[in-house]
Amino acid sequence: MKKLFITLCGVAVLAGLSNFAYAEGKGCPTDKFSPEMKGKMHQNFTPEQREQMKAKMQQKKAEFEARLKLTPTQKEKMKAIHESAKCKIQPLFENMKTERTKLKQLKESGASQQEIQAQKAKTLKIREQIKAVRKSNFEQIQAILTPEQQKEFNKMHEEHKKNMNEHKNDFKNKFEEKE
Known part of the structure; x- marks a missing residue:
């Protein structure tokens, strides 16, 4: 549970650095996650843990703005950049989820290597599209x-990349210990 919490916080921080100024209720009409996805994300957390995560993200956002010494104009521009990226990336995440599910089903059904490789190529293409949106966001x-x-x-x-790599290595080490 603690590792999942740390991992989700890490992902949230990553999203916060590239797309930190999420204005709740504005922007993309599809919302960031579907209700089904929101339910799955939050089912493992108590209301107190959710509030802690929300408070931590607000604190990280404030630290980010303070450390960069952003002007009000820059904050507004960041918000607009974030909203634009969110609308582009959300459908890609949904597509990635669908394609990964298909890949898992192919593997479980004993499909041919050719079919599996073709499906992997689809997920890699989507991953590249996500990277392109993030790169564009970073440049903006x-x-x-x-x-x-x-x-x-x-x-x-x-600093963030270093921390994410440390968390990634910790996760890999724990996973390898269990095997």
């Missing part, structure tokens, strides 16, 4: 920052 954020803020943003990004 860089464009609204001053040179000094860009340096700090890049430093924060590198």
Whole structure:
């Protein structure tokens, strides 16, 4: 439970760095996650844990804004960048989920390697599209920052990547210990 919480916090921080200024109730009419997905995400957490996660994300957002010393105009531009990216990336996540489910079904049904490889290619294509949206988002954020803020943003990004790799390695090590 604790590892899942840490992993979800890590994912949330990653999303926060590239798309940090989520304005609740605005933007993409499809919302970030379907009700079914929201239910699955929250079923393992108590209301107190959900509130803790929400408070932690708000704190991270405030730290992000303070560390970069964003102006109100920059904050508004960040919000617009985030909303645009959210509308582009949400359908890609839904497609990825569908294609991964198909891949799992193919593997379980004993499909041929050719069919499995074709399905893997579909998921890789979607992954590349997601990366492209994130890269574009990163570049748009860089464009609204001053040179000094860009340096700090890049430093924060590198720190975040390092932390994510540590969590990834911790997860791999725990998984390997169980086998």
